[in-house]
Amino acid sequence: MSPSTPQSETDRSGDPLFGLATGLYVAFLSVPPVILVVERLLTGDAGALYGTVLVTLTTVTGVGWWATGRWGGPVGIGDSTLRWLPAALGGLFAAGWFAGLPLTGVVGAVGFFFGLFAMMAGFALGVMVRTRYTDARLRDVLTEHEFRAGWPRRAQRRFRRLSLAAAAVTGVAFVAGLLANVEWLQLTGQILFPTVAGTVWWGDEQTYTVSAAGLEQRAPVARRLFDWDSFDGYSRTDDALVLHRRWWVDLRFALADLEDPDAVEATIARHLTAT
Numbered sequence: 001m002s003p004s005t006p007q008s009e010t011d012r013s014g015d016p017l018f019g020l021a022t023g024l025y026v027a028f029l030s031v032p033p034v035i036l037v038v039e040r041l042l043t044g045d046a047g048a049l050y051g052t053v054l055v056t057l058t059t060v061t062g063v064g065w066w067a068t069g070r071w072g073g074p075v076g077i078g079d080s081t082l083r084w085l086p087a088a089l090g091g092l093f094a095a096g097w098f099a100g101l102p103l104t105g106v107v108g109a110v111g112f113f114f115g116l117f118a119m120m121a122g123f124a125l126g127v128m129v130r131t132r133y134t135d136a137r138l139r140d141v142l143t144e145h146e147f148r149a150g151w152p153r154r155a156q157r158r159f160r161r162l163s164l165a166a167a168a169v170t171g172v173a174f175v176a177g178l179l180a181n182v183e184w185l186q187l188t189g190q191i192l193f194p195t196v197a198g199t200v201w202w203g204d205e206q207t208y209t210v211s212a213a214g215l216e217q218r219a220p221v222a223r224r225l226f227d228w229d230s231f232d233g234y235s236r237t238d239d240a241l242v243l244h245r246r247w248w249v250d251l252r253f254a255l256a257d258l259e260d261p262d263a264v265e266a267t268i269a270r271h272l273t274a275t
Helices: 016-041 047-069 081-099 105-139 153-180 183-201 261-269
Strands: 143-149 206-211 214-219 222-226 231-236 240-245 251-254
Touching: 016 047, 016 081, 016 105, 047 240, 081 105, 081 183, 105 183, 143 251, 143 261, 153 183, 206 240, 206 261, 222 231, 240 261
Parallel strands: none
Antiparallel strands: 143 206, 206 214, 214 222, 231 240, 240 251
């Protein structure tokens, strides 16, 4: 198998965590319509509806877990933006139930929160699919260099302040929308707050490997592969090696974190042009 070709999409059946995440994602999307049907056609009893939630969650999660274990899951979309589609659908699901609150009442509120849960599960699935893709791409590829580094401390502090400020703005938007009963503002703040808050830790020290396939980034629970053609080149400043990206934030490796900055630069220079 070529190192640039992911394995078969079904060759991942021994990944129970991915199966569990998939089952939960589908279950979060399934619960609200099921309890709406029960509430409208059978009974509005709170105990019955609560039991319906538990049964649906357990059953759909189990079936999704089993199906993923049997047939595997997607690997090829791990390098495309399609991996975030489940998260986007979860957000739209939450927005739809929120908009329908006047018609659905308590069930609509349940649907809104389960949509948020689905969005978070969708983000987890996106990260998992990206990790599975990285595993497949790097399985038979020789590592040329491995190092640990984060952003330069000043850049970390600046970005962290911006992230915290953005998180504060979205949090205030949610509270303001709640107090003023402005639904679109409340919904926007509630959906964006966890997304923005998650960027606070960008720039922390992580492990990287360099190979012919690309630059791998290893977080404690996830892996990501950057193809070399996703970079426009690299440069070296007084405090960092910088890999330039056309449409997104540059990758920065603090020289102070590198045991041998010259060796790291020499390895990167085999694949990228200095700018």
